[in-house]
Amino acid sequence: MTQRVAVVFGGRSGEHEVSVSSARNVIAALDRERWEVMPIGVSKAGEWLSPDETLANLQEGRAAFATGGAPLLTSAALASLATCDVVFPLVHGTNGEDGTMQGFFELAGLPYTGCGVASSAVGMDKALMKALFSEAGIPIPRYAVARSWEVANDGDAAAGFVEAQIGYPCFVKPANGGSSVGVTRAGSREDLRSAFAAAFAYDDKAVIEEAIMGQEVECSVLGNEAPEASPTGEIEPDREFYDYASKYDSTSTTKLHIPARITPEVQERVRAMAVRMYQAMGCEGYARVDFFVRDGRDVIANEINTIPGFTNISMYPKLWEAGGIGYSELLSRILDLALARHERRAQR
Structure with missing residues (x-):
């Protein structure tokens, strides 16, 4: 007897296209003797598509789902999720990998793959992870944390702190992100300013690490x-x-x-x-x-x-x-x- 798997993918993060690519592979590779696949896409606007809408987008070969569907609570996807046996979330980054989606599945009483709420958030x-x-006691690179408003209020002080604590070269990353989106290598104060701008385009918190x-x-x-x-x-x-x-x-x-x-x-x-x-x-x-x-x-x-x-x-x-x-x-x-x-x- 097969079990129904909802493969949820896409989402609002900068890793939307990566998520769609991951989902295509997973959907194709799942053992059909064990699993009945129900694809559910999430558009870049955060709208949830029904399995039929999702399948149509996949068959058209779309690398990204820009629009379509409806907000989760009023979507056909919500009713479809209620019929599945287990969820395979493949939404990378924000609203998929950060514990929010995992929390929703916990509230709904749905089994789901991967890490739980707390470990996903961390x-x-x-x-937080560092x-x-x-x-x-796990060895990690030297690092510092900067907030967007701290840099906006006194960029020179923020740069001076990084130079004193970390030095150059260093990497500046959005604290919440993946696939190296918004990550920049800085070798000077001028680079650091540009790196902060790139990171803060994705998050209000940046992590600065020594370059290993x-x-x-x-x-x-x-x-x-x-x-x-x-x-x-x-x-x-x-x-x-x-x-x-x-x-x-x-x-x-x-x-x-x-x-x-x-x-x-x-x-x-x-x-x-x-x-x-x-x-x-x-x-x-x-x-x-x-x-x-x-x-x-x-x-x-x-x-x-x-x-x-x-x-x-x-x-x-x-x-x-x-x-x-x-x-x-x-x-x-x-x-x-x-x-x-x-x-x-x-x-x-």
């Missing part, structure tokens, strides 16, 4: 009470850093190395730290954990992505494939973990 806010990792010179290494984690870590992977960007274009531009020459080009001993330390970070943040289901490896030996935590991409180039499924779990099987495991968590909570 995972979305880079400042504070949590620091408290847990080293390899960018990733690890996929899967599980609830007993999470497991995948083999490691390394990103070799085709430009100064792994920005949005380097990730998703069709002309990008960025290379992925699986396994990462690090020693077996460092690989095991990365995998162990990935599980440690996952558990420290209270993650469940699945997540991707990102690191820097400096001088081939020093492992430094970067961040956790609680709804990683499932596009053709996304590292999360590729790493598990290297670990012997195919795409379709991986999706079924993620859905089974969601149902198991829901059942466990129902027994309280």
Whole structure:
């Protein structure tokens, strides 16, 4: 007997197109002997499309859903959600990865894949996440936090604080965001001003980090009470850093190395730290954990992505494939973990 899966994707964030691409792959790969797929798109305006409207958009090959549907509480999508057995949210970024959508599913009593409300919220806010990792004794880059009004009131003071605490080069990021949207590398005070403007276009809070010179290494984690870590992977960007274009531009020459080009001993330390970070943040289901490896030996935590991409180039499924779990099987495991968590909570 099949179970009905609502795949929810799109949304109002700057990662809308990435979400649509992820959803196409997931919908195509789900095992139809186990799962009946019900696609639900969310437009860039935040309107929820019915499964029929969503399917029509997908069949037309649209990379983005600009309009259509209705506000959630008056949409046909709401009634459709009530008929599903489990939800697979693939809305990256704001209103999808930040705990808000997870909270809605909790209120509705719907099983859903991935992290819960608290870990999703912390995972979305880079400042909170770094504070949590620091408290847990996990090595992280030096960082500072700036608010848009602080910079607007006294930009020189804000710049001076960054120069004293972090120095150049540094990276400025929206605290809440993903796919490197709004992220800028700053090598001077003039760069820093521009970087603040870019970050504050997406969030009122920015995180400033020291630039770690080293390899960018990733690890996929899967599980609830007993999470497991995948083999490691390394990103070799085709430009100064792994920005949005380097990730998703069709002309990008960025290379992925699986396994990462690090020693077996460092690989095991990365995998162990990935599980440690996952558990420290209270993650469940699945997540991707990102690191820097400096001088081939020093492992430094970067961040956790609680709804990683499932596009053709996304590292999360590729790493598990290297670990012997195919795409379709991986999706079924993620859905089974969601149902198991829901059942466990129902027994309280």
